[in-house]
Amino acid sequence: MQPDISVKHLNKIYEDGFQALKDVNLEIYPGEIFALLGPNGAGKTTMISIICGIVNKSNGEVTAAGHDIVKNYRKAREAIGLVPQELNTDSFETVWDAVSFSRGLFGKAPKPAHIEKVLKDLSLWDKRNNRIMSLSGGMKRRVMIAKALSHEPRILFLDEPTAGVDVELRRDMWEMVRKLRENGTTIILTTHYIEEAEEMADRIGVIRQGQIILVEDKDTLMSKLGKKELRLQLQHKLDKVPGELTLEPIELSEDGYELIYTFDSQQQQAGVARLLRTLGDLGIEYRDLQTRESSLEEIFVGLVHE
Numbered sequence: 001m002q003p004d005i006s007v008k009h010l011n012k013i014y015e016d017g018f019q020a021l022k023d024v025n026l027e028i029y030p031g032e033i034f035a036l037l038g039p040n041g042a043g044k045t046t047m048i049s050i051i052c053g054i055v056n057k058s059n060g061e062v063t064a065a066g067h068d069i070v071k072n073y074r075k076a077r078e079a080i081g082l083v084p085q086e087l088n089t090d091s092f093e094t095v096w097d098a099v100s101f102s103r104g105l106f107g108k109a110p111k112p113a114h115i116e117k118v119l120k121d122l123s124l125w126d127k128r129n130n131r132i133m134s135l136s137g138g139m140k141r142r143v144m145i146a147k148a149l150s151h152e153p154r155i156l157f158l159d160e161p162t163a164g165v166d167v168e169l170r171r172d173m174w175e176m177v178r179k180l181r182e183n184g185t186t187i188i189l190t191t192h193y194i195e196e197a198e199e200m201a202d203r204i205g206v207i208r209q210g211q212i213i214l215v216e217d218k219d220t221l222m223s224k225l226g227k228k229e230l231r232l233q234l235q236h237k238l239d240k241v242p243g244e245l246t247l248e249p250i251e252l253s254e255d256g257y258e259l260i261y262t263f264d265s266q267q268q269q270a271g272v273a274r275l276l277r278t279l280g281d282l283g284i285e286y287r288d289l290q291t292r293e294s295s296l297e298e299i300f301v302g303l304v305h306e
């Protein structure tokens with residue numbers, strides 16, 4: 001299958017001499033949801049901006065929908081919808097006008113039925129005659145997505161789509177991404193939340209300091225790296241982990257007031273239930289408990305040690 005996005009030996013050195021991308025190689029296939037996961041400053045926005053023709057590459061080869069992004073800029077750009085990380089929405093225009101105009105920018109004939117569908121899918125239909133600048137932040141973000149979909153691109157880029165959005169919009173966004181996938185749209189999203197990659201992606205690429213350090217199927221990656229942690233704050237100090245629990249991956253904090261249990265996301269229920277039951281049987285009381293997923297940093301540390 002021909003990839004929808006192909007990146008070969010891509011480098012980016014900004015004017016100030018900073019190298020933001022180092023020999024990046026990546027292929028993304030039609031209909032995939034690909035999550036580019038990495039901490040702030042890793043180079044995610046730089047990479048997307050290059051593919052979308054907003055930032056110039058220093059060297060390397062990039063194609064979108066089979067078109068070279070430099071030699072065949074218009075064709076490549078037409079295949080792409082981009083929802084940028086920074087919202088740019090201080091507009092006097094109405095939602096309807098802005099989204100329709102956006103379609104026109106790609107040289108596509110008007111298609112009100114499509115604009116209507118996009119606005120309805122994004123719960124923007126009631127707001128179609130409102131000026132964008134009067135909308136809430138969440139609604140503005142929906143408008144940005146509608147604009148990106150206005151010209152029916154086969155590839156959609158979402159740069160940190162849920163950074164700083166409320167729970168409802170996040171859920172809607174995930175729902176929307178799934179619907180788009182059903183239509184065969186290829187989706188590339190960037191995130192620094194591992195939960196988001198876990199929730200949505202088919203494949204995950206991890207980028208750090210301008211280098212792609214790993215590309216893997218989500219399921220494979222999660223089973224390798226998706227550890228969770230359960231912390232129990234004890235009512236009474238323990239001197240050591242009780243014998244009944246030593247078969248479990250469990251540790252006692254230095255002060256003796258906290259039990260820390262590490263488990264795989266996959267087999268969580270059984271292990272946690274067993275642990276809590278054993279504690280109950282032993283009469284060990286706890287004041288509070290929290291679960292925590294392994295952070296990206298920990299995963300990076302894990303990768304570096306591998």
Ligand SMILES: Nc1ncnc2c1ncn2[C@@H]1O[C@H](COP(=O)(O)OP(=O)(O)O)[C@@H](O)[C@H]1O
Nearest residue numbers: 014016018020039040041042043044045046047
């Ligand atoms: N125009 C620029 N000039 C110089 N350095 C830049 C520029 N834009 C981004 N950078 C630097 O490139 C690195 C990657 O940035 P970016 O691609 O925005 O990362 P991410 O989106 O993963 O947070 C950062 O260290 C950032 O400071």
Ligand SMILES: [Mg+2]
Nearest residue numbers: 044045085160
């Ligand atoms: Mg960014």
